[in-house]
Amino acid sequence: xxGGRRGPLLTALLVAWVAAAAAAEAEAGPEQAMLPQERSxxxxxxxxxxxLVLEGEWMLKFYAPWCPSCQQTDSEWETFAKNGEILxxxxxxxxxxxxxxxxxxxxxTTLPAFFHAKDGIFRRYRGPGIYEDLQNYILExxxxxxxxxxxxxxxxxxxxxxxxxxxxxxxxIWHLHxxxxxxxxxxxxxxxxxxxxxxxxxxxxMGLVLVVISECFYLPLPRHLSEGSEQNLRSxxxxxxxxxxxxxxxxxxxNEEENKDSLVDDEEEKEDLGYEEEAEEDEEDSPAxxxxxxxxxxxxxxxxxxxxxxxxxxxxxxxxxxxxxxxGTEAAExxxxxxxxxxxxxxxxx
Numbered sequence: 001x002x003g004g005r006r007g008p009l010l011t012a013l014l015v016a017w018v019a020a021a022a023a024a025e026a027e028a029g030p031e032q033a034m035l036p037q038e039r040s041x042x043x044x045x046x047x048x049x050x051x052l053v054l055e056g057e058w059m060l061k062f063y064a065p066w067c068p069s070c071q072q073t074d075s076e077w078e079t080f081a082k083n084g085e086i087l088x089x090x091x092x093x094x095x096x097x098x099x100x101x102x103x104x105x106x107x108x109t110t111l112p113a114f115f116h117a118k119d120g121i122f123r124r125y126r127g128p129g130i131y132e133d134l135q136n137y138i139l140e141x142x143x144x145x146x147x148x149x150x151x152x153x154x155x156x157x158x159x160x161x162x163x164x165x166x167x168x169x170x171x172x173i174w175h176l177h178x179x180x181x182x183x184x185x186x187x188x189x190x191x192x193x194x195x196x197x198x199x200x201x202x203x204x205x206m207g208l209v210l211v212v213i214s215e216c217f218y219l220p221l222p223r224h225l226s227e228g229s230e231q232n233l234r235s236x237x238x239x240x241x242x243x244x245x246x247x248x249x250x251x252x253x254x255n256e257e258e259n260k261d262s263l264v265d266d267e268e269e270k271e272d273l274g275y276e277e278e279a280e281e282d283e284e285d286s287p288a289x290x291x292x293x294x295x296x297x298x299x300x301x302x303x304x305x306x307x308x309x310x311x312x313x314x315x316x317x318x319x320x321x322x323x324x325x326x327x328g329t330e331a332a333e334x335x336x337x338x339x340x341x342x343x344x345x346x347x348x349x350x
Contacts, residue, residue, distance in 0.1 A: 057138075
């Protein structure tokens with residue numbers, strides 16, 4: 001009996017305890033909801049207020065909500081922002097998804113990306129996003145040893161302003177593509193075809209605009225000036241063609257003269273060689289001719305010798321004083337002289 005009475009008593013106590021706990025939680029819930037959340041000291045930067053960075057000292061962080069490395073540095077960045085008043089520095093952040101123009105202005109290619117700005121002079125911070133390193137970077141002024149972004153690389157330059165415009169256009173196109181594919185459920189290839197056709201139409205329209213602008217600002221020359229310019233051009237062209245023809249004719253004449261000179265030289269060399277060969281042949285023929293003449297003289301002198309022998313020694317003594325030269329040698333000398341005279345006559349004529 002006692003055990004049966006204790007069971008319902010325990011259950012009643014348990015139910016009362018649970019109800020009291022629930023009532024306590026219900027009373028504490030509205031009080032906790034009424035407590036204000038801790039305000040973040042990191043200032044979001046947009047395309048409308050980014051010019052605040054040009055004054056004073058700033059540290060900026062570029063991040064994306066889907067980036068794990070960016071999420072790991074969020075707490076460190078918040079701590080750094082809380083001590084910003086002590087360090088006399090302002091801390092900001094830029095969401096590259098919502099602000100593609102700023103990411104293009106700073107030419108952000110990796111995430112997270114940190115930048116230091118001092119009176120409009122920007123430097124890239126490449127250290128870790130830890131609070132201690134960030135604090136030492138400011139206190140020890142390590143940023144002075146970093147090369148600043150000057151010239152066209154500066155985010156405030158005209159070049160980077162154009163880059164910001166391109167990035168902002170690409171961001172709008174990306175949002176429009178997501179609207180077609182996610183919100184409206186259009187296939188991706190249909191979205192690509194739409195953008196291709198839109199690009200072609202935009203290009204044609206811009207070409208037409210440029211043609212109209214050129215026609216508006218183009219000032220045609222008077223008729224007499226245009227005719228005079230055409231005549232001058234024609235005369236210049238005719239003069240240049242004449243010069244080219246003269247130059248070609250001179251080249252042809254010079255080539256012909258060179259060819260003639262070379263032919264004359266070759267003929268003279270051949271004639272000289274022929275003369276030398278003929279002289280050698282004459283020299284070879286002259287001894288043989290002399291021998292034949294000697295033999296004929298000997299035959300002719302045979303009867304004379306017999307007559308002299310018959311006449312006796314007296315006749316021989318009378319005819320002995322002079323002996324004529326052989327006829328063969330005289331004939332050879334005559335032939336050589338004739339050859340030389342012929343060569344001398346031919347030389348001047350050539």
